[in-house]
Amino acid sequence: MSTHAGQDVIAPVSFDHSPARPPRNATPDPDRAVAGRTRQFDTPRLRQDFSDQGAFLYMEDFLAPEVTEQLVASARGLLDEVNRNYLYALYYYTRPGDHIGWHYDTSYYDGRRYTLLLGVIDESSCRLDYELHTCDESKPDVPGSVQIPPGGLVFFDGDKLRHRISPMGENEMRVSLTFEYVTDPNMRPWKRVISNMKDAIAYFGFRQVFRQLMKRGGDAA
Numbered sequence: 001m002s003t004h005a006g007q008d009v010i011a012p013v014s015f016d017h018s019p020a021r022p023p024r025n026a027t028p029d030p031d032r033a034v035a036g037r038t039r040q041f042d043t044p045r046l047r048q049d050f051s052d053q054g055a056f057l058y059m060e061d062f063l064a065p066e067v068t069e070q071l072v073a074s075a076r077g078l079l080d081e082v083n084r085n086y087l088y089a090l091y092y093y094t095r096p097g098d099h100i101g102w103h104y105d106t107s108y109y110d111g112r113r114y115t116l117l118l119g120v121i122d123e124s125s126c127r128l129d130y131e132l133h134t135c136d137e138s139k140p141d142v143p144g145s146v147q148i149p150p151g152g153l154v155f156f157d158g159d160k161l162r163h164r165i166s167p168m169g170e171n172e173m174r175v176s177l178t179f180e181y182v183t184d185p186n187m188r189p190w191k192r193v194i195s196n197m198k199d200a201i202a203y204f205g206f207r208q209v210f211r212q213l214m215k216r217g218g219d220a221a
């Protein structure tokens with residue numbers, strides 16, 4: 001398991017893309033599988049890595065293989081029905097040029113905001129590029145880049161990690177599951193508007209978001 005991101009560029013991990021076979025016995029309980037997995041982790045070491053890397057952690061095999069297999073099968077099952085609705089936690093990147101530009105996951109909540117990304121499908125050349133310590137003047141910036149394999153995890157403090165998703169190439173696909181953890185979910189109403197707009201624009205681009213808003217305005221009239 002690699003927990004160090006640093007300046008390493010993690011090579012793409014090969015993955016069997018054949019359709020997941022249904023388990024022979026009962027479907028494994030994901031909660032139990034994840035709990036069993038996390039019990040094996042060296043938590044003090046991971047906490048230290050997270051701190052040393054300026055509130056950033058990468059684990060290439062966070063999920064147990066059987067859980068990853070279920071997740072990939074579910075994501076593939078949804079593929080035909082996927083609509084690129086913004087503020088949807090399962091992000092599908094299916095078009096050449098899909099990307100997210102350089103940004104912070106700024107917390108507009110009253111508390112801190114942590115981002116957790118889980119790799120689900122990666123048949124792409126997309127990378128999560130990042131820079132550590134950009135908000136810490138006592139340390140030099142440290143650039144890094146990871147390609148998150150199915151079952152891989154990235155966890156960071158959104159206010160501290162400058163990052164982007166690099167553009168997709170032709171005939172590529174990438175699916176990731178994104179979670180947001182906040183220590184205090186209260187948010188001032190005007191901050192909510194800014195937060196929603198910012199997330200939508202980061203993923204879909206300025207033009208598409210405003211086209212949707214104009215359309216909604218028209219529908220309501």
Ligand SMILES: [Fe+2]
Nearest residue numbers: 103104105163
């Ligand atoms: Fe982000």
